[in-house]
Amino acid sequence: MKMKIIELVEMLNPCPTTEREIGYNSAIISILQNSFRKDCSKEQSNVLVDTLRSQGHEHAANLMTWNPQWSKEVILAIKEGTKLKAVKDLKGYTNLGLKESKDVVDIVALKFDASRF
Numbered sequence: 001m002k003m004k005i006i007e008l009v010e011m012l013n014p015c016p017t018t019e020r021e022i023g024y025n026s027a028i029i030s031i032l033q034n035s036f037r038k039d040c041s042k043e044q045s046n047v048l049v050d051t052l053r054s055q056g057h058e059h060a061a062n063l064m065t066w067n068p069q070w071s072k073e074v075i076l077a078i079k080e081g082t083k084l085k086a087v088k089d090l091k092g093y094t095n096l097g098l099k100e101s102k103d104v105v106d107i108v109a110l111k112f113d114a115s116r117f
Contacts, residue, residue: 060094
C-alpha cells in the first residue's frame, strides 16, 4: 500500500509525549526523509563531473560517469549537508587525495547553494 506524502504528514503527532508517540513520529519522519533523499537529477550529477574535470581530475570524472550510483551518493551527501561523508565517498570512489576531494565537494556545494538545487 503506497501512501501519499501528505497522508504521512497528517499522521504526525504535533505534540508527542510518550515514547511510543515519539517513536511513531520518528518512523514517519524517516520515511519522509528517505522519500526525498532519492532525488538526484542528471543535471546535478553533471555538476559534479564537470567540477572534477575543471579541477583536472579527468579519471575521477570518468569514474563518476561510469558509476552513476557513486555520483548520486556524493551529491545526496552534499545536498543533505554532510560534506564530510561526501568527501569520504568521493575519495573512496575515485582515489583522489583528501584535499582534492574536499576542494571538489566545496566547489559543488557552492554551486548547489548558488543555484538552489
